[in-house]
Amino acid sequence: MPELPEVETVVATLRPRLVGRTLVVAGLSRDDIVTPSTADLPALLAGRRVVDVSRRGKRIVFALDDGCRFYVHLGMTGQLTVAAADAAAPPHTHLEIKLGPAVPAGGSGRGEVLRFRDPRRFGGVWWLGPDEPADRGMGPEPLTLRPAALALRLAGTARAVKVALLDQAVVAGLGNIYVDESLFLARIHPLRPARGLTAPEVGRLSRAIKLTLRRAIRHRGSTLRDYRDADGNAGGFQSLHRVYDRAGEPCRACRTAVARIVLGGRSTHFCPKCQEGL
DNA sequence: GTCCATGTTCTTTA
DNA sequence: CTAAAGAACATGGA
Known part of the structure; x- marks a missing residue:
């Protein structure tokens, strides 16, 4: 988790x-x-x-x-x-x-x-091992990644942006929850090819990722079932999810029903209206 | 019994 | 050869 x-x-x-x-x-x-x-x-x-x-x-x-x-x-x-x-x-x-x-x-x-x-x-x-880096093959940290660098990394793949963001070699640390939440905040459809995003879109995405992660950290993470911190406490961000695990429920922005599709073998949640434009 | 789950890695396919 | 898609891993809950 x-x-x-x-x-x-x-x-x-x-x-x-x-x-x-x-x-x-x-x-x-x-x-x-x-x-x-x-x-x-x-x-x-x-x-x-x-x-x-x-x-x-x-x-x-x-x-x-x-x-x-x-x-x-x-x-x-x-x-x-x-x-x-x-x-x-x-x-x-x-x-x-x-x-x-x-x-x-x-x-x-x-x-x-x-x-x-x-x-x-x-x-x-x-x-x-003695000289083995702890992060071999891992992409940069999203909280300090500059938009131009994110653009460069996304330009390297034709996969759907949702799938690319889940790839730890592209950016390290994002998972299914926070990719869905970030794409919603950036108003980008998860199926958009990563290398097809415009500069303004990558800019929005970069800001959305950082904002989403900072908010989630402030609320001590999301507990869906198992997650606990080192003291045994659950997180509090799960109640603030905008789209994740909300299929069929109204979008918090426009009331359209949140959609669920399967992408890269993972369930993917998005608002068909706020994130239109494939 | 079925389907699904916050992740990664190996295998298969194109 | 490379990129992308799919299966596999192990367990429990709905």
């Missing part, structure tokens, strides 16, 4: 609870969530201190005090939460990491664990 705003929220809630703490793997019930499969997570993490937690695209990147790094991808149903060690682990908890006390004095939060659970197991942990 994690697109950029959700991952950003997880990182924001995770960082203050993890930076400076030491790690000890307490349970790895399914080692097939770790890539490469040769990475011995318990050995690699034992006693290491977390130096930083950051986001790149939809990846949550951990930096350790020995210079090693790994990232977690939440897939569709992944959750990364910090909880009291004596609280029962929910079903599908694949990895449990005991957190040591913070280094200077900290004190607060002994007996805590970092848990990774993921029923569908599309997510997992990726251990990075």
